[in-house]
Amino acid sequence: MSAVLSLKGATIRFGGLVAVNDVTFDIEKGDLFGLIGPNGAGKTTCFNLITGVYRPTSGEIFFNEKLINGLAPNRICAMGIARTFQNIRLFQALTVLENVVIGGFLRHKASLASALAYLPPAITETSRLEREAMDLLEVLDLADVAQTRSADLPYGKQRRLEIARAMATQPELLLLDEPAAGMNPNEKEDLAQTVRLIRDQFGKTILLIEHDMKFVMGICEKIVVLDHGEEIAYGPPSAIRNDPKVIEAYLGEAV
Ligand SMILES: Nc1ncnc2c1ncn2[C@@H]1O[C@H](COP(=O)(O)OP(=O)(O)OP(=O)(O)O)[C@@H](O)[C@H]1O
Ligand SMILES: [Mg+2]
Structure with missing residues (x-):
């Protein structure tokens, strides 16, 4: 093999x-x-x-x-190939869900800038990516904090969120x-x-x-x-x- x-x-x-x-x-x-x-x-x-x-x-x-x-x-x-970082690198001001959605955008045509701004043409992709991101948050046991600002998460959950975001790039x-x-x-x-x-x-x-x-x-x-x-x-x-x-x-x- x-x-x-x-x-x-x-x-x-x-x-x-x-x-x-x-x-x-x-x-x-x-x-x-x-x-x-x-x-x-x-x-x-x-x-x-x-x-x-x-x-x-x-x-x-x-x-x-x-x-x-x-x-x-x-x-x-x-x-x-996706990775997480030894020194956590989340978008601290964004919610848990938004961090994972951005991971999803990275494998789509829409740019990171439009992902951040929720601008067209990204907008039509957003709801599907949000659904996919929520599924990942379930797997990583973070669904209950989806709307929490990532900076407000305890450290262990920030590490799990890094994994969810990496997974979002499939x-x-x-x-x-x-x-x-x-x-x-x-x-x-x-x-x-x-x-x-x-x-x-x-x-x-x-x-x-x-x-x-x-x-x-x-x-x-x-x-x-x-x-x-x-x-x-x-x-x-x-x-x-x-x-x-x-x-x-x-x-x-x-x-
Ligand atoms: N950009 C760089 N410029 C110069 N030296 C570097 C650079 N990146 C890493 N090093 C050096 O390379 C060596 C290996 O570093 P690395 O970060 O890969 O170690 P590590 O095994 O991940 O250690 P740790 O368990 O502490 O995270 C270290 O001596 C480090 O200082
Ligand atoms: Mg290291």
Whole structure:
């Protein structure tokens, strides 16, 4: 089976620092795949390479066998890759529903500017997008706060809203950057169930970065571990947990 996403020797340098160094892995359709490693390991930079924020210094990135190195982020999004951000990036002044509707607009012809202004020709699309957005808010358990300003949401719900907005672009591949950060244990457990549901019922392929080992080991079937930009391990959670290189990289953190 051909991979949905393929990194082949992906490398990026920032001056003297090699932030991602010769990283190679394949993600198959339907994978729930983890990308872990200590702070500064290069995880978010991998997402930035995959989503076109940065162009690799060398190496190749394929999405469904198409080379996407250095394509503009909006083109990569339109091809079917969506992401959430480690530092939440919502339209704070807009409602929860409006944030998701805007995600929906990004895959339609109407521009972001007209989406924001609710101007024609966007207007005719809006009601359908609102219905679709409400469906997503149900899935993410945010329907009851649809009319709340996103800035007024508690942190855990803002993270869920980022996922709803990414889902609204109807991606094939969903990249989640520390989706459980700042959540309490109950919120994390709920999120784990939601992520599984997004994969199982919506058929999405998911790549997620996360520091919470219980969360990652509990839901990911395959894991790549980075340290100082380099891939130090790959395998199922059972192997990663006991890998001496991984334990050393985390220097005694519970893995
Ligand atoms: N635009 C940039 N310019 C210079 N250095 C950068 C840039 N982006 C990232 N880096 C550096 O690359 C390295 C990897 O950063 P990255 O954000 O990918 O780490 P991370 O694994 O996501 O860490 P964390 O778990 O703390 O989020 C760090 O040393 C970081 O300072
Ligand atoms: Mg990061």
